[in-house]
Amino acid sequence: MPTSLVTGNSLLAIDVGASTTRAVLFDVIEGEYRFVASGVAPSTVEAPFKDVSEGARNAIQSLQNILQKTLLDSTRSLIVPSQPNGTGVDSLVVTISAGPAIKTIVVGLLKDISLETARRLTESVYTKIMDTISLGDTRKPQQQIDSILRARPDMVVIAGGTDGGASRSLQKLLDPIGLASYLLPEEKRPAVLFAGNAKMATEVQSLVGSFASSVHFSHNIRPSLDVEDLDPAGLELAQMFINIRKKQLKGLDSLDLWAGGHTLPTSYATGRMVRFLADVYGSKKGLLSVDLGSSAAAIAAGFAKKSVLKVFPQFGIGEYLTSLTAHTSLEDILRWCPLDIPTSVALDYLYQKALHPATIAATPEDLALAQAVATQSLFLAMQATQSDFPKDAAYIKQTLTPLFDPIIAGGSVLSDVSSPGRSLLLLLNSVQPVGISTVILDQNNLMPMLGAAASQNSILPVQVIESGAFLSVGTVIAPVVSARYGQSILKAKITYSTGAESVVDLKYGFLETVPLATGEAARITIQVGRGVNIGFGSGRGVKNMSIAGGTLGIIFDGRGRPLDLPGDPVRRRELIKKWNWALGGG
Amino acid sequence: MIVPVHHVTGLTTVVRERLLPISGSVVARIQQKVSAGDVVAETRWAREHALLDIAHALKISPVAADALIKCQVGDRIKAETEIARGKGIFPRTVTAPRDGRVVAVGGGQVLMEVGESKMQLRAGLPGTVVEVIPERGVVIQASGGLVQGVWGNGRIDTGLLVNLMDGPETVLAPGRLDVSMRGSIILGGIIKSPEILQALAELPARGLIASSMLPALLPKAREMKFPVLLTDGFGSVPMNSLAYKLLSTNIKRELSLNAENYDRYSGAHPEVFIPLPTSSEPPLADDFRELAPGVQVRMLRPPAMGMVGSVVSIKPGLTTLPSGMRAPSAEVKLENDETVIVPLVNMEVVG
Numbered sequence: 042m043p044t045s046l047v048t049g050n051s052l053l054a055i056d057v058g059a060s061t062t063r064a065v066l067f068d069v070i071e072g073e074y075r076f077v078a079s080g081v082a083p084s085t086v087e088a089p090f091k092d093v094s095e096g097a098r099n100a101i102q103s104l105q106n107i108l109q110k111t112l113l114d115s116t117r118s119l120i121v122p123s124q125p126n127g128t129g130v131d132s133l134v135v136t137i138s139a140g141p142a143i144k145t146i147v148v149g150l151l152k153d154i155s156l157e158t159a160r161r162l163t164e165s166v167y168t169k170i171m172d173t174i175s176l177g178d179t180r181k182p183q184q185q186i187d188s189i190l191r192a193r194p195d196m197v198v199i200a201g202g203t204d205g206g207a208s209r210s211l212q213k214l215l216d217p218i219g220l221a222s223y224l225l226p227e228e229k230r231p232a233v234l235f236a237g238n239a240k241m242a243t244e245v246q247s248l249v250g251s252f253a254s255s256v257h258f259s260h261n262i263r264p265s266l267d268v269e270d271l272d273p274a275g276l277e278l279a280q281m282f283i284n285i286r287k288k289q290l291k292g293l294d295s296l297d298l299w300a301g302g303h304t305l306p307t308s309y310a311t312g313r314m315v316r317f318l319a320d321v322y323g324s325k326k327g328l329l330s331v332d333l334g335s336s337a338a339a340i341a342a343g344f345a346k347k348s349v350l351k352v353f354p355q356f357g358i359g360e361y362l363t364s365l366t367a368h369t370s371l372e373d374i375l376r377w378c379p380l381d382i383p384t385s386v387a388l389d390y391l392y393q394k395a396l397h398p399a400t401i402a403a404t405p406e407d408l409a410l411a412q413a414v415a416t417q418s419l420f421l422a423m424q425a426t427q428s429d430f431p432k433d434a435a436y437i438k439q440t441l442t443p444l445f446d447p448i449i450a451g452g453s454v455l456s457d458v459s460s461p462g463r464s465l466l467l468l469l470n471s472v473q474p475v476g477i478s479t480v481i482l483d484q485n486n487l488m489p490m491l492g493a494a495a496s497q498n499s500i501l502p503v504q505v506i507e508s509g510a511f512l513s514v515g516t517v518i519a520p521v522v523s524a525r526y527g528q529s530i531l532k533a534k535i536t537y538s539t540g541a542e543s544v545v546d547l548k549y550g551f552l553e554t555v556p557l558a559t560g561e562a563a564r565i566t567i568q569v570g571r572g573v574n575i576g577f578g579s580g581r582g583v584k585n586m587s588i589a590g591g592t593l594g595i596i597f598d599g600r601g602r603p604l605d606l607p608g609d610p611v612r613r614r615e616l617i618k619k620w621n622w623a624l625g626g627g
Numbered sequence: 628m629i630v631p632v633h634h635v636t637g638l639t640t641v642v643r644e645r646l647l648p649i650s651g652s653v654v655a656r657i658q659q660k661v662s663a664g665d666v667v668a669e670t671r672w673a674r675e676h677a678l679l680d681i682a683h684a685l686k687i688s689p690v691a692a693d694a695l696i697k698c699q700v701g702d703r704i705k706a707e708t709e710i711a712r713g714k715g716i717f718p719r720t721v722t723a724p725r726d727g728r729v730v731a732v733g734g735g736q737v738l739m740e741v742g743e744s745k746m747q748l749r750a751g752l753p754g755t756v757v758e759v760i761p762e763r764g765v766v767i768q769a770s771g772g773l774v775q776g777v778w779g780n781g782r783i784d785t786g787l788l789v790n791l792m793d794g795p796e797t798v799l800a801p802g803r804l805d806v807s808m809r810g811s812i813i814l815g816g817i818i819k820s821p822e823i824l825q826a827l828a829e830l831p832a833r834g835l836i837a838s839s840m841l842p843a844l845l846p847k848a849r850e851m852k853f854p855v856l857l858t859d860g861f862g863s864v865p866m867n868s869l870a871y872k873l874l875s876t877n878i879k880r881e882l883s884l885n886a887e888n889y890d891r892y893s894g895a896h897p898e899v900f901i902p903l904p905t906s907s908e909p910p911l912a913d914d915f916r917e918l919a920p921g922v923q924v925r926m927l928r929p930p931a932m933g934m935v936g937s938v939v940s941i942k943p944g945l946t947t948l949p950s951g952m953r954a955p956s957a958e959v960k961l962e963n964d965e966t967v968i969v970p971l972v973n974m975e976v977v978g
Contacts, residue, residue: 060972083628083630083972086892087631087891087892087894088631088890088891088892088893088894088895088914089631089632089894089914089915090631090915091892091894140892141892181678182678183675183676183677183678183738186676186678186738187674187675187676190676220678220731220738223731224676224730224731224738226649226650289892360891363842385841385862386862388842388843388862389841389842389861389862389863391842392842392860392861392862393860393861393862393864393927393928393932396777396778396860396861396889396927397927397928397973397975399972400927400928400970400972400973401928401948401950401952401954401970401972401973402928402948402950402952403928403929403930403948403949403950403952403969403970403973404929404930404948404949404950405949405950405951406929407928407929407950408950408951408952457952459947459951459952459953460951460952463951626951
């Protein structure tokens, strides 16, 4: 039996998503923290329920039924802390992504510097940027006021002024904000975050303080022209987000009360977990988490010196699907579809699915369309994040994604374990990883919950991660290469622990898999042709490298990067079908 | 499992809050009988503002400018009215650029609301005012038939219902419209061409109830001055049989069409209300109900999208669907007697 210093407490984590609410119990088993079980219920954020705590109670009830353990008392309140008779839990954390995107105005002095930094900060939670104001804005102040009044923002994020720098210009930007807020009914006034020149704090308070619902101050996110520091402001923004949500969504305040204030936006909690894992594992490659859910597509990446967190409600596969066509064409969505589906049908699908976001694909045709939409949504989210990845990260080519290992995928579409091959193809097509990466499905959407739990218990996330609570899909080897279809680009020899060997001759345009079970390791030797790069340099392979298995084993993606789909639709659909089959899908 | 109810019912009592988006004055009284078109509250609001920088215009300090400003917050001012006059032999002046109302004065500046317009909130359905919410609106109670929709263009009106549907799958052709339908609400099936909307606008019609519409037509539908309501969705979705039956048996009856925008968070739905005389108050419609055998449901996704059926049984555990996905599901007997397995999340209770 493993020994441990953990004498610990049980922890319940609740994640309130747009469609689904999950309750997950972590507890100490044989001296170490483990994921015990997960209860799921439909979210109740929307009418007619309009009370997020109801869905949470139902999810806990479902967990109770699985565990045969009492967690709720007779009034359906959570029993916390746990009682001597074994009922209840010791602590609770809550994460939430449900609710309408927070309408935000972003203000920065210089369009390309502080405004861009403020925009990046704003995009770390579930926001819709309604307008931006900077010194370069050619509108008159009254036009800015009218724009703010039309937008009725929930939040204003202001940055600008290097520490110790000029402060006058910022005042000019704050006047319209203060006046517009003053004109809004008191209950509609926005919360304001100022994360600029610290010397301006008093002035900000006097110009907008009395007209905002609340004013928050954080460290300067752009303390000098060449330094960007989003972390302290990120936490402040996350807390503002929760406060706004508490006003918008009934029942969240009671959940937050149960949780003793440990409530975080799902994206922020995931970002925290990614930073934590990147620090713990300290790989030269980045660590990537992608989450595609109803409310948003969220990308979190951790590197040695920097982390990136981007949330895109516009690329969520729920209520905002109708606006997807503002960012992409129907033809670009359908290029991922193995079936010949007219664009008009795809458009009808987007509108119908937006009407009923919680519905799922019951027929193969509907699933093919749903997967195509999800692939394009995640592809767009990755493209929109590309410029935020640090320039000094490990790349094969700067125009491609950095080298990532591992890649963790969550959200309703990606974490469906009924077909890991389907999830993997979606991921390979949208993220287009390069080099060698292990791919992990977060089937219980634990990442945000562990991120939230980390603030209460720093041992728990590490022990749960190492306990196999995630589903390892396998190791992907994706060479960067341009070649003719069918040309041999890579040869690999896999030596299993039993001594058995398997050989792969990967051809350009093909996907191949070699079995290697979850929990098993093998040695791999890879030889690559001239101009082929798997992360060790052009034309350089690797000898006797240890490689981890997974549900699909080792996956060789010989389709090149960036993935170039054939223009001929018949040929393209045939290829997509082949790739589906290669990964065990239909 | 408790699920929301989509209302399609022949007789019920509805209670609806009608609120101004900003504060104003409520003109309806408690217990007042109102018809759908009656104004229950009104307000004024300005779409634009004018910011007059007096200090800058007079080339003086903000403090000095404040002393010269002649208007106060709340003053209504005509265009060209003098707002401030400087000092000296040839003093500079600042005048109001347009008619408006002063909303803020200070710091050497004057902020005016201009381009004010009147906003009137109509009852939306005939009934009794059972509550007045000061400065915001009223709560109205009424009894009759109710058909909720899934999309509306934000307009409200009343009129006699004219049926142009031959069955739930009818696609409305422009040639079906004629001048005798002027001032009516048209029950119109599936809308696939912009000419329909144009022809309805030219009649003019008082409203359109359609089962579905091509998404490309939605911007034009939003521009229509009459209410447009979709009962079932987008594309070519037939009208669910319950709504079709209820509406097509109320032809030539005056009904209220409130095509307000669907809001999943507030619960606002576009809806058709058919006022009916009742001797006693029918029960309020349930907003949610237990999904159980015998309950009437509507399919929200293929393969039987739009069809109505009744739950035969809830399957234990997870069921593997033809798509390969696994989900809690139910066996449902459709109105065409076919039995299908449907994920619970792909249906809603109707009634």
